[in-house]
Amino acid sequence: MTKHEIVLQTILRSSKTVFSFKELVLLYDDVDLESLRSRLSYYVKKGYLYHIRRGLYAKDGNYDRFEVATKIFKPSYISFETVLRQAGIIFQYYSSIFVASYRAETIVCDNQEYIFRGLKPTILSNALGVTIQDTYSIASPERAFLDMLYMHKDYYFDNLGAIDWKKVYEILPVYGNHKRMKKVVDQQYAYYKNEFIGER
Secondary structure (H helix, E strand, O other), X not given: OOHHHHHHHHHHHOOOOEEEHHHHHHOOOOOOHHHHHHHHHHHHHHOOOEEEEOOEEEOOOOOOHHHHHHHHOOOOEEOHXXXXXXXXXXOOOOOOXXXXXXXXXXXXXXXXXXXXXXXXXXXXXXXXXXXXXXXXXXXXXXXXXXXXXXXXXXXXXXXXXXXXXXXXXXXXXXXXXXXXXXXXXXXXXXHHHHHHOOOO
């Protein structure tokens, strides 16, 4: 079995569904980059691999979109509307996948829209409230809630009762400008107590 065949078998057996070109380079001890690109192009034509966009490959067309979202720009993690919708904090459906990253950009590839929102490096690099999955990173509902308030202080949330407020206040210092953010969070918490549990 050739080195290329060994690498292909390694890819196909992996728990990952998406691979960046940089990750594939690391699977070789020593490889000519043009030779690797040529080999990957051959595998795509033969149907062994699926080409998502420049520098990103998958085992097949049934790859995990969250994996793609966090491999286009690094570091990054799934957050904002995507997590808030999953947690039942907002009810509006979005087909786009929302991602926290170091830059703001919208990218469409393979009929999927990825919306990246830029956070300060100090926020992005702090993993408090971010779960590192096997193949991607995703914010907890409370981290996504705070990410959204950091970007849009007047954002409307449909169901504040789905939030663990203790976790919100534990994560809050991540955002540095604690005074401004705390004021916004306190306003949301006061609204929650008034509307959801009847406290005034």
